[in-house]
Amino acid sequence: MNPPLKGRQRLRTLVDRGPHLLLVAAHCVIGDDELQTVALVDTASEWCVLEWSAAATMGFDTTRLQDTLYHTRFGLIRGRIERMAVRLLATEGADVQIEATFFISPDWPGPTVLGWRGGLERVRIALDPFEDWLYFGEAAAAE
């Protein structure tokens, strides 16, 4: 494995999850050992976003989730930015733990998303669609 890429998991594409079709999905744990799930990998999404059912189950309070607006493919929604851990689970090599930033809103109708800001912007990732692997690794120290 290329040294900067510490671990890998199977590349999963077109993953059907309820009403959502995840074009590229990552198997991960959200929060501090709270929810092992799959999330949409979307470098075109400005923020990581937590599916509302998961956020509500984790105890996020709607009355506090109103201070910021986010332009999404579902329109303009109101929510709040929160710090939260996400761990990419390896089947070979090491996991990568990210101290990430998520946008959380009761109005978000989509799936959990691993987006660019506060998430993938500091993670090395690589896709191999021929051998079906998703590689990941920690980035260099912050510039």
Place this chain on the structure above:
Amino acid sequence: MAQDVANPAGGDVRSDWDARHAGEPWWGDWVRLRTLIETSRVPEARDLVKELAVKWPDVDHIRHYERALEPPKARAVPRRLGYDPQQDHDWLREHGHDYAGCWVAVHRGRLLAADPDLGRVMELANAEVGPANALITRAPERRPEE
């Protein structure tokens, strides 16, 4: 100004939260920060929030955003799964559609719980295999192609 953010749906997109806090002494600074966040100028927002955290050290809201806007930190950690989770994904592909409309918990290729209530599924799965040790996701709604 943040109030200039367009709302394609029309109507008042701002909230009761705004009404409650608009009179606070830090409000103008918060609106500057929020405007940067909402217009994708996050590097500038990261710089500004550091200044605001010094200016308003006792304002929880500013301190919250100082932490929330920090660039992400990633580090390699020992592998958590001691088995290949492909069996869980295979189970979902082959059987998950039987539970359409539910959240399901699967562990080592075996269904642990299925229910429309995610909290209930997490509770049952946690009781059986411990927190975050089962794959929990919405069940597929479509049958796999033959």
